[in-house]
Amino acid sequence: MNYLTYSLKLDNEDSNEYYELVSKISKDFTGKCLRDTGDILKDFMCFIENNEIENLRTREEYFIELLLIGVVIKEYINNARAFKVITRGVFSFLNKLRMKSTGKNKYKIDELRGKLMSKILIKKKYVNKNISLDDIKLIIKWLQATGDFNEEVIRLNNWMKFLENRNNEYIDKVVIECENLNNYLNDIGEKQLHIYTENVESYLKTYGIEHKYKEDYIYCGKSEIQYYFNMVSAEIMNDVYKEKFLKCRGKLVFLPACMRQINTSCKGIIENMGYKCINCSKVCNVSKLTALENEYKFKVYTIPHESLLFNTYDEENNQVGVIGIACVLNLISGGWKALRLGFNPQCIVLDYCGCSNHWMKKPLMTNINYNRLKELTN
Template identity: 30%
Template sequence: MTPTITYSLKNDQSHADQYYRDIAAFADQAIAEGDARAAITLRAFEAFLRATERETIRSRAEYLYEFLTLGVLWRVYIRNACELGALPRRALTILSRVRERNQRLKPMADALRGVLTSWFLSPRPRAETSAPRSLEMLERLLGWLQATGDFNQEVKRLNNWRDFFATQTPEQIAAHLSSALAFADWFEARSVDVLGCYTPNVEKFLRETHPRYRGREDALFCGRQRVEYHLNMLGTEILNRALRASFLQTRRKIVVVPPCMRAQPDAKCQARATMFGAQCAACTPGCRIHQLTLLGEKQGFGVFILPDELKTFSGKTTGADDSLGIVGVSCVLTNAPGGWEMQTLGVPAQGLPLDYCGCRYHWHRDGIPTDIGFGQLLRLLEIRVPEQH
């Protein structure tokens, strides 16, 4: 049996079908709870977006998820944000931009970020904080999130909420933030009841393994709290619903998978480079990417290994006659942000979380080949064949 490092959607079963039933039911519950708690705030925010013409109004559930994200990230990181000075924040933000824009300088930027992250961004023990529920504190939180380089998609969306709050009185801002924090409190407690069986080892990992990540560029990413796993699980479900209709209307479908699904290490994998990312060369019959590629050949979808930049796909949706829909596969912590990025690029997409994490870059020294539920993939693609695992 594959060891569970932090999470497993299979929960000791042979497949993850129960997880997908549980997350769908929990999403319904969370949406209803959030709408009951924050309907006034959500309506005011939507009115602000219409008045400022910032974007075409999206679904209420998407804005509710953004509002919940604000509450959860505030609860987890506001203490960190209050303690980060302006100078290290600027330095970390610059390094994050360098690593995004310059692949040649990325190794150097990552090394420096590892050192600075250990000094300035190491997660503080969660505790109640007296930080005022104000626009100034929200801006400090957003500055901290931006400096980490790990929350770019979240910051893009929460910037709209900051600008909305800037139109409100201090009393209204405090009320909105109190609503977000109360919703986040409910979510954390309820998500453990419903989804906790899928994240059994997060706290053990944070306690026993994560201290050895000090000085690493990915220390903050791998140090995510259990509630953040649950938040991203919910995010994938909500974004999949919101983007479902546009995805199903596309003529061509491809599945983009991470390198950690390969059976062979980088040096031995014989995948060939293409415009969409590397494509399996069938070097290892037991490789899950090879097996998925064979399924795609039979069912009419392509399979590619994730390219360095998701914007590779933005120019491929050239019209209804040649539109491209993408199923993006990644670990739970990156799947919902990836969905947001694809939405920004105008690419109709669906997210499919890995059944468990195991890549050697973040989670395991030697790497554990990861997997997905083929049955859930076929459901996303609306291909009706007997489930395969």
């Protein structure tokens, strides 16, 4: 299988047009939807503050979480209704074990996870009834079992605690608003963003041949609405944290392994934050970004896998700005992880996917929009 599921450049020399478009879309979308969901967001923020669940964040951030609820309901309600909750412990054990494992052990665990996912988690049960609080609880348990939605589950659990203290009429109101948000996002996406993700649909028709029984089956099976969600939400998050990011005394840029040149093995040196480029290749995009360190006053590190990324909270993290560069589907979860650990994030979308683990038969060196990098750092 060889698919560019998305491309921000299309036939252009760069992705400037995409960034102009998605910036406008996110502002228009947020403005309208914040008005429509204002009462719910106000209630939720009061709940967060009164119960000292976390330091209160912005309305825009909680709005993204509300939108997330609508997206996962649409995407996974039928999977959740078919989910045998009794199996959750097995998935939880394997997911935790995977985080501690490396090499062959990790491969064997992923092999087992993939088989169990394909036999249990991808099953669907179609029931013609309204979404209930119990349905949302099932969705969260299903998401947790996959191991692919750790940051999302943390935030959805806060909403679950909030809704458990509300009556059925209020819960129905929230569910309807979430579904409306999802539908509105999908309409906008189909009309304006689909040109960048038009290969997703054809990819999903055949990807099961390559990915069934593999641990990335659910991750690779995400439909276009999740691409739209990450594209729009990333712009919102960047706007929210731009000022704090610029004030940080230290700045880090984390790159995915797919930005490395593909002709020879990477000779990067492992450090605390990730792999440090030694500029062994002039054609390598990691090397090109590393060459900008002094000009842009940041440090560049390559992260082969998200699990290697920062994992501990430190009080000094709030003085550090992080630019995460990632494939569309990893943007928001990576930003949420950075936030949870106290960093001030910004993100840049890879112009196209190129990873041979998920999308391509042979790896394709990926790249970013350098104008976008300049905008975020100035």
